Amino acid sequence: MRLALFLLVAVAFLPLLLKSLTESPSPSFSLNQVGQLVELSADELSQEYRQQFASSGVTREVHSAVMVKLGNGNLRAFWYGGAREGAKDVSIYTAELDLQSNEWLDERVLVERHATAQQLGIYLRKIGNPVTFRDGDERLWLFFVSVSVGGWAGSTINFMISDDDGQSWTTPKRLIASPIFNLSTLVKGEPFLYTDGSIGLPVYHEMIGKFGELIHLSSSGEVLDKVRLMSGRVSLQPIVLPSSDQHARIYMRNATDAPDSTLFETWTTDAGENWAPVVRNDLPNPNAAITGLRLDDGGLLLVINNQHDKRNNLSLMHSVDDGDSWQLLYQFEQEENTPEFEHQFAYPSLRQSSDGDFHVVYTWNKERIKHIRFNQRWLQQRMEEAL
Amino acid sequence: MMMETGIGILAATLLWLALLVKLTRRWLPRKLLLVVLLVGLAIALVPFNRLHVGGYIFSLTSYLSVSSVMLLLGFLFANLVGEHWRGFNSLWQSRQQWTAILIFFAIAGLFLYPMTAGLTLFDPYRLGYLGTPLSVALVVYLFGWALLCVVKRWYLLLLLLLMSVIVYYLKWLPSLNLWDYVIDPLVVIYSIFSLLKSGGCWLLRREPSTQQVS
Structure with missing residues (x-):
């Protein structure tokens, strides 16, 4: 009897032992989200810089906009809106940018709290941050956080997939990403692809500790691995910017509210197998989300609140030496705060559309999602002026 | 759904x-x-x-772990029909085994949960994905306990471990992390609380009153 039990235990645990002893190499980074720069002749294009609101103001507050490129070349944006952040009427909205007319069309509610709760079979108190991306099979993914109890620190990540550029979506599923009641895993940084079709999802933890993490998802949305980028209570909302199949940089929001707070950064030279110890960057950060884009010439673009304490400035930064030094290219926003009103230009998202133009969406004073569009000529002109 | x-x-x-x-x-x-x-x-x-x-x-x-689900089933069975089934009673009612079960979950939980909150750069939850060389430590921990269970005839704990592993292979939970099948905060909190209570009783030279799920 006992011998049989020993054998049973051995047979049961052998596959686990073999799996844990077998090293599976990290897949390489895909570079499908790198911004394309083309050579422009002197008279080829004029500078274009346009701005408008992407949201129409149907909700009192809006926040956390993100964008994704569609199959028809247009962009689709997602954001959440409601009476205020965390309110029970908050839903995730979506709208499509027609590149030709530069108009935002078909603004509608995509994720509503009650319906989502029913689909998930749980109670939902609030929903928040969406992030999106397009996978190698041309499917759109939408990740968003939801909370059943407590504040944002109790968030769980959910995701839905669309095969038709956002016209219809699968029912939401929850990611299991934390051992404590699956609490406190949030999204803000945009996902990215690996060459084997699997997905990198930058996430962060906010319960007791505050730190950035990186989830590796299978192409069907199963969590394959989760890497902690930092310990402690200081970093949030990582963004990942690959520069080659093995190299990438990560920038993180500084959650300390210190008067001299700056962004955190780390990097890998082996496709994320190892990450360098996190260091402080020179760029200021007023405990605010950032966005960025790697360019195909190796350059980096970041959109940040370019000061230590407030969010009344939103700036475009450029680096030609992989983040060692930064030049200010442009201030999208710079407003003076008054005792009565504090300006908030926050949670930016930067994407390039199929026509080569660059687009930034961000929270404009929590009232609207603002959209800025500029073309490559305008960008190159700013780069030349900054040199 | x-x-x-x-x-x-x-x-x-x-x-x-x-x-x-x-x-x-x-x-x-x-x-x-x-x-x-x-x-x-x-x-x-x-x-x-x-x-x-x-x-x-x-x-x-x-999602509750497989261990928790099995213990809950066992608890209901023990309270409703257990006494009529001698085989179940011998599996369920062994004070030494219950101490081992509580210690097993307490050690695992005290290792996993504090560091999950970001105390260190090392994240023990990651071991459960069995994708890093250190993952072997988790498997050896569980394997070691399973062998000990056979030697000591702790068949209930052995059953919990084997069922957790089998359900992990079957992927009945939407997680590829072995930890999620073996423990959850509820069973860990219960184990730590019970051990503290037993320890307190022992210190007061009283008979421990709740060493099994009762």
């Missing part, structure tokens, strides 16, 4: 029924506990504001 969600809600409903039995059994004779169970089941089938009791509990607990 996904099938996986249904499994999670079912496990949460089991927790609801076990709590009802636990809270009422002190005052009720065993025969009436069956009525409590049926009433609890009836309540669990009625939606309140479009959600069942199991759904509300599932919203708080997420």
Whole structure:
């Protein structure tokens, strides 16, 4: 009897032992989200810089906009809106940018709290941050956080997939990403692809500790691995910017509210197998989300609140030496705060559309999602002026 | 609703029924506990504001581990029909084994949960994905306990470990992390609380009163 039990235990645990002893190499980074720069002749294009609101103001507050490129070349944006952040009427909205007319069309509610709760079979108190991306099979993914109890620190990540550029979506599923009641895993940084079709999802933890993490998802949305980028209570909302199949940089929001707070950064030279110890960057950060884009010439673009304490400035930064030094290219926003009103230009998202133009969406004073569009000529002109 | 969600809600409903039995059994004779169970089941089938009791509990607990589900089943069985089945009683009622079970979950939980909150750069939860060289430590820990169970005849703990591993292979939970099948915060909190209570009793030179799930 006992011998049989020993054998049973051995047979049961052998596959686990073999799996844990077998090293599976990290897949390489895909570079499908790198911004394309083309050579422009002197008279080829004029500078274009346009701005408008992407949201129409149907909700009192809006926040956390993100964008994704569609199959028809247009962009689709997602954001959440409601009476205020965390309110029970908050839903995730979506709208499509027609590149030709530069108009935002078909603004509608995509994720509503009650319906989502029913689909998930749980109670939902609030929903928040969406992030999106397009996978190698041309499917759109939408990740968003939801909370059943407590504040944002109790968030769980959910995701839905669309095969038709956002016209219809699968029912939401929850990611299991934390051992404590699956609490406190949030999204803000945009996902990215690996060459084997699997997905990198930058996430962060906010319960007791505050730190950035990186989830590796299978192409069907199963969590394959989760890497902690930092310990402690200081970093949030990582963004990942690959520069080659093995190299990438990560920038993180500084959650300390210190008067001299700056962004955190780390990097890998082996496709994320190892990450360098996190260091402080020179760029200021007023405990605010950032966005960025790697360019195909190796350059980096970041959109940040370019000061230590407030969010009344939103700036475009450029680096030609992989983040060692930064030049200010442009201030999208710079407003003076008054005792009565504090300006908030926050949670930016930067994407390039199929026509080569660059687009930034961000929270404009929590009232609207603002959209800025500029073309490559305008960008190159700013780069030349900054040199 | 996904099938996986249904499994999670079912496990949460089991927790609801076990709590009802636990809270009422002190005052009720065993025969009436069956009525409590049926009433609890009836309540669990009625939606309140479009959600069942199991759904509300599932919203708080997420997926319970296989160990927890089996212990809850065992608890209900022990309280409702256990005494009529000698085989079950010999498996369920062994003080030494229960101490081992509590120690197993307490050690695992004290290793896993504090560091999950970001105390260190090392994240023990990552070991459960079995993708890093250190993952072998988790497998060896579980394997070692399983072997010890065979030697010491702790068959209930052995059953918990083997069932956790089998359900992990079957992927009945929407997680590829071995930890999620073996432990959850509820079983760890219960184990630590019970050990502290037993330790307190021992210090006061009193007979430990709750060394098994009772």
